[in-house]
Amino acid sequence: MRIERTKRMKKRVAYYQGCSLEGLAVEYDISTRSVCKALDVELVEIPDWNCCGSTPAHSHDPLLSAALAGRNLAIAEKIGCETVMTPCPGCLKSLKGALQVFHNEREHDSFMQLLAMPFAGEIKAISVLQLLYETVGADQILQRITRPLIDLVLAPYYGCLLSRPAQFAQFDDPENPVSMDELLSSAGATVVDFPYKTECCGATYGVTRNEIVAKLTGRILDMALSLGAQAIVVACPLCQQNLDLRQSQVDRHWKRRFDIPAVYITQLLGLALGIEPERLGLDKLFVKPDFFLKLSLNHSEQMKEAQS
């Protein structure tokens, strides 16, 4: 009984979904939950979670931003979690920033005063990618693959925040990250050596200066297609938004039709783990990934036939 309990404790992770995953990136939330369930990772949603303190807060007062993120961490600590996982790199940056402020001698006291609740600062904040790559591990995932992604050629795109700045992220190679490459390879896919894996997608300029996003995102789409990729794999809601939702705008700017899906890493791993496409939110994508869904499903049927 006791042993079982500790075993369960090991993979109990606080889950901070953040605002994007409630809205535009709902499929990231759905697929993250499904994949974690399939891999026996218990996600405990932080009760009464609040804004991570992103742009509106930190452009007004960095300390307020840190305290907002700190409140989520403090609650997670209170419910007995050692790690908080968030799929959104923006949220991750805020959570890690709060920990940094907590451990900074000069800011510590004013941070705690503003937070006004007990907080030990011992909790660790990681991304879902880091959870899959480091906590679960590619070899563990490999053992549970039931529908390998054979026939799929994928371009992993990490964006700017997941591995950088190096000393802050403490994850993967800052300039040539390989965690998604390795996860996708172990899921059976062909992964292209994607040179633009950390190039800028234009980020929030999508709202204010759309042509910047059109130009930068277009380069990424173009590079992925020129390398023969059938889809771009992402781990950031903002990158995904620019690559997927805004792809028609990019098409207009470049006067061509890219037509390449931008899929979350959790969605693809979910497919490989045998989770039904509906439980991965694949229908929420703007650029439809139908063809590779078929490829992947056909392949698994062939496998089944071969086995029987």
Place this chain on the structure above:
Amino acid sequence: MRIGVFVCQCGTNIAGTVDTESVACQALQHPDVVYATSYMYTCSEPGQQQIQRAIKEENLQGVVVAACSPRMHEPTFRRAVEKAGLNRFMFEMANIREHVSWISNDRDANTKKAAEQVQMAVAKLRFNHPLFSSKVPINKKVLVIGGGVAGIQAALDCADGGLEVVLVERQPSIGGKMAKLDKTFPTIDCSSCILGPKMVDVVQKENIRLSTCSEVESVSGYIGNFSVQIRRKTTYVDWSLCTGCGLCMEKCPSKKVPDHFNEDLGNTRAISIPFPQAIPRKATIDKEYCRQFTKGKCGVCKKLCPVGAINFEMEDEFISEDVGAIIVATGFDMFDHTSYGEYGGGRFPDVISGLQYERILSASGPFGGHIKRPSDGREPKNIVFVACVGSRDASVDRPYCSGVCCMYIAKQAILTRDHLPDANCYVFYMDIRSPGKNYDEFVRRAQEEYGVNYIRGRVGKIYPKDDHLIVQGADTLLGVQVEVKADLVVLATGVEASAGARELAEKLRISYDQHGFYMESHPKLRPVETNTAGVYLAGVCQGPKDIPSSVAQGSAAAAKVQALFSRDTLETNPQVALVNERACVACGKCIQVCPFGAIQWKELRGGIQKAEVLPSVCQGCGLCNATCPPKAVQLQHCTDNQILAEIDVLCA
């Protein structure tokens, strides 16, 4: 005892935050102090004369100087009091600069602490006794560790002066990194043409004993009398027989052995002579690739060798050498060019390191001196050089300048334009550092005469596209982003401390900085000495530098050894342990703890055993003193009584 106290102001270094007059006044209240004064620069000639005059006029028997660290001027003041007729050990120094004035601005607290330091020095001095040195002979043989250009120069200069030299080199051949270079800046002379004759000189000098494939295993002893254990790693070839004919290398069936001399750009055999000009020109077997060792059978070389030099049963040998001085010239390693993920070194075959390009340029290199791409052997049309790869970058823990990569890029670009006049060369740089003689003119020539395109800015990313490499960078002078379609990219890698540098430092008891470069005794005034007497530095092991500076340091270290060896004897340090035989209970604990083996048993009449210190071996560390239960062993000039006296006045 009549004691005089001299408080130094050191200009404003001390007087700025310490009331030196007050320190001197307070000193007069201590027992035995009959004279105290404060002076602007006590170490200056008038300052020293003031001490000497006071010794004579006031009949002083002991002197305290409160000034800087004893590491700086204790020898100076000891000489001064000796000239005035006192024993040099009737002198004490209180460090009120490094330990007081430089570390705080609180004048009152500083003055109080300085006065206490002086009080402690006076208390100790009251228990000082005159001590006298004895003389020990110097072993006039020198060990040079490292056979690169700095070590070669040091060995040759020592040998020219008639000294016996032992030269130890880790690799099978001497020559170091310089032997791998094609040409040298800023004169474009051929590296092996200027180094080769020096290498030959090393084997032709009768008084140089060369030991390659060897490493220093352990070092004991002290200046004038070191004893060194050298491990000669087995080569499986009896070098006393090997003639260097090269037949074994020609016939060896194991052909896919990375050629380290060619920076792994080509292959060599499992038995090989590293390069045509190798000194000594002898074959070595690489056990990792030799079929005799990997498969258990082969022996082709053994059958073919005309002199029967191959011996698969050979083992490491140990050689003992007694020397009087050691010159350390262990050189450096190149920064690992695969460390930057964004440059793709190690992933893309046509992204190479500076030293790899040097081998490509060399006529004895993997492509016979023709510039070709490692991937497909095609002649490159556009070549990009990236400066400061692993230099001046704190994010990879290399915040220092390599001191050579600006210059070797300029040289390589000039040579490229000479070899391939139609090729375009681009150099991405941060700043151009060319402070040597004729260096800046050389870089200008690359830009102006040879038309090399210098772009000021960093490269952010390199990736392959079609048959090319796309180099994305910034031109910070124009404020634009640039993209170059390159065929070959040379990463101008910086330098780092040699592998094993830290371990060797510990054997030699010398210190190193946070990057593993050896510390000189003084950054300006003692550039080739270390803090261990009798151990000297030459070349890049002390810090990044180019060939002229390495050679100059090699000669400088040799000159230091010559100066040391121009005497026949050394004065011993009388600050050694001494056994009070009446108190010794013969427990033997001191013998157990002594790290230098300086204590032995001595038999008195009637077979009574007592401990005895060998003064010539004792280093004065004090371990025996601290260990001895009845306190029979006392370290001279630092006895228990002296330390307790200091503590007493501080706690009173």
